[in-house]
Amino acid sequence: MAHRGSNRRRNRWVVSLLDVRPTDRVLEIGFGPGVAIAELARRATAGRVYGVDHSDVMLRQATKRNKAAIRAGRVELLCTSVDRLPPFDDPLDAIVAVNSAGFWPDPAERLRELRALLRPGGRIALASQPRCPGATADTTAQAAQELRDLLTRAGFVQPHTETLALNPPVACVLATNPH
Numbered sequence: 001m002a003h004r005g006s007n008r009r010r011n012r013w014v015v016s017l018l019d020v021r022p023t024d025r026v027l028e029i030g031f032g033p034g035v036a037i038a039e040l041a042r043r044a045t046a047g048r049v050y051g052v053d054h055s056d057v058m059l060r061q062a063t064k065r066n067k068a069a070i071r072a073g074r075v076e077l078l079c080t081s082v083d084r085l086p087p088f089d090d091p092l093d094a095i096v097a098v099n100s101a102g103f104w105p106d107p108a109e110r111l112r113e114l115r116a117l118l119r120p121g122g123r124i125a126l127a128s129q130p131r132c133p134g135a136t137a138d139t140t141a142q143a144a145q146e147l148r149d150l151l152t153r154a155g156f157v158q159p160h161t162e163t164l165a166l167n168p169p170v171a172c173v174l175a176t177n178p179h
């Protein structure tokens with residue numbers, strides 16, 4: 001998965017939109033091969049990056065890609081599903097999920113749970129690059145609208161959408177946990 005150039009570009013672009021600061025505590029859901037985790041760790045140098053993915057195969061790939069940061073105690077990856085998250089000691093500053101929310105059981109409920117893990121003013125970024133055959137810019141726009149609706153229903157505010165012109169385009173919906 002990580003060998004596709006568009007996957008790497010998509011993940012790096014999404015992290016660039018999140019405005020991660022050095023001391024941030026960030027969680028990624030569905031990290032896959034761990035490209036975004038590596039980018040988050042590069043930015044959150046004095047913070048902590050957590051990742052969950054329910055696939056053993058993905059955990060192995062992401063662990064290999066991020067082994068130095070894991071060894072340094074800056075990244076922690078877990079094999080579990082988004083509906084069985086562990087407790088986090090302190091509130092998170094940001095949460096990200098790239099091409100993953102579409103697979104979650106009851107995503108609106110999951111997003112309510114995720115919002116409860118964020119500090120007031122914490123950010124979330126949900127991105128989608130549709131991978132179905134024949135996907136177009138319209139498919140991306142529709143996916144973005146669905147993510148926006150889910151985030152609003154879960155109580156997030158100030159949603160806005162950014163688009164990266166790949167083929168098909170990537171949409172990233174960013175939103176905030178209200179104060």
Ligand SMILES: C[S@@+](CC[C@H](N)C(=O)[O-])C[C@H]1O[C@@H](n2cnc3c(N)ncnc32)[C@H](O)[C@@H]1O
Nearest residue numbers: 030031032053054055058081082098099100103
């Ligand atoms: C299409 S891949 C995207 C991977 C990566 N985010 C990327 O963009 O390259 C979807 C990822 O979400 C994970 N995933 C799907 N459902 C999940 C769930 N319920 N809980 C945790 N991870 C899940 C999959 O194992 C997979 O790694």
